[in-house]
Amino acid sequence: AKDPVRVLVTGAAGQIGYALVPMIARGVMLGADQPVILHMLDIPPAAEALNGVKMELVDAAFPLLKGVVATTDAIEACTGVNIAVMVGGFPRKEGMERKDVMSKNVSIYKSQASALEKHAAVNCKVLVVANPANTNALILKEFAPSIPEENITCLTRLDHNRALGQISERLNVQVSDVKNVIIWGNHSSTQYPDATHATVNTPAGEKPVRELVADDQWLNTEFITTVQQRGAAIIKARKLSSALSAASSACDHIRDWVLGTPEGTWVSMGVYSDGSYNVPSGLIYSFPVTCKNGEWSIIQGLSIDEFSRNKLDLTAKELSEEKDLAYSCLS
Numbered sequence: 001a002k003d004p005v006r007v008l009v010t011g012a013a014g015q016i017g018y019a020l021v022p023m024i025a026r027g028v029m030l031g032a033d034q035p036v037i038l039h040m041l042d043i044p045p046a047a048e049a050l051n052g053v054k055m056e057l058v059d060a061a062f063p064l065l066k067g068v069v070a071t072t073d074a075i076e077a078c079t080g081v082n083i084a085v086m087v088g089g090f091p092r093k094e095g096m097e098r099k100d101v102m103s104k105n106v107s108i109y110k111s112q113a114s115a116l117e118k119h120a121a122v123n124c125k126v127l128v129v130a131n132p133a134n135t136n137a138l139i140l141k142e143f144a145p146s147i148p149e150e151n152i153t154c155l156t157r158l159d160h161n162r163a164l165g166q167i168s169e170r171l172n173v174q175v176s177d178v179k180n181v182i183i184w185g186n187h188s189s190t191q192y193p194d195a196t197h198a199t200v201n202t203p204a205g206e207k208p209v210r211e212l213v214a215d216d217q218w219l220n221t222e223f224i225t226t227v228q229q230r231g232a233a234i235i236k237a238r239k240l241s242s243a244l245s246a247a248s249s250a251c252d253h254i255r256d257w258v259l260g261t262p263e264g265t266w267v268s269m270g271v272y273s274d275g276s277y278n279v280p281s282g283l284i285y286s287f288p289v290t291c292k293n294g295e296w297s298i299i300q301g302l303s304i305d306e307f308s309r310n311k312l313d314l315t316a317k318e319l320s321e322e323k324d325l326a327y328s329c330l331s
């Protein structure tokens, strides 16, 4: 039998946490043969609720779940973890300035970076979900210099999956037959959902989405805005933000990173930019990647037309501004 993998979930008493921890305990994230030990962190006002989640995990009697740590102590939570899914953060409340929210999250991610750097297992893989996801990941990277930068990522897989879902609905095909959409940039409304290179598996072989969509304008207009605004549409419908889809996508992100992407398929991940596609280096930016042996690599050589170029630059510009704002909160 395999040794258990220790998986940290921060913000585990929140809504995404509640959807995510049972998925991890069932093997959705790391595989049906991989035992896990869950480490759950939240803050003292949520301690009792967190303990309730722990009670339910015990009650569910998951065969793969070999232990549960539920704590409000970041050091205890981070000790020995192999995977860290950072869902905890300070939400934007009505009337709050952007700078105030940023400042709260910068201080959270700065201190959790140190706890992870000092106490996590060697080669711990980190996924930041909490918003502003890209910039929280960047702060985490800056304050955990001994964690390899390629181990620090943020979640744009939900946006990627939303894009697959929209194409599947539009073309009336199975979502599992659609692949290779791309989310470029920030997990925010400036992200660029790009279907230029996406394909559909049809009985006649693989076809570009562009050939199958009768109304070519749709891909350059409504498709993009629907994916960009999907989070807001969910809030409007549910009166709560996305949770099950966020949790499921976080599992997809880690599973593909650890176990590899299928041959010929790429996915979107927010990763530390190396200057590929002339995206400024030093940002956590979402790119198309493939994964193998626990490492991601950015797909190279895709053609970028002028329409796409402008959109790649726009979301990079927003990320640079967020970075400046985050740094201004440090001083």
Ligand code: NAX
Pocket: 010, 011, 012, 013, 014, 015, 016, 017, 041, 042, 043, 046, 087, 088, 089, 090, 091, 108, 128, 129, 130, 131, 132, 133, 155, 156, 157, 158, 159, 187, 241, 242, 243, 246
């Ligand atoms: P909730 O407010 O339900 O849960 C957040 C939890 O984090 C709470 O239990 C809170 O007590 C805890 N928390 C706050 N500060 C903490 C700290 N310093 N350490 C540990 N825990 C802390 O929010 P939920 O709906 O679960 O969303 C969580 C985060 O995911 C939010 O920042 C949200 O904006 C972000 N999202 C990101 C998505 C993505 O695709 N990247 C999509 C879904 C989601 O909107």
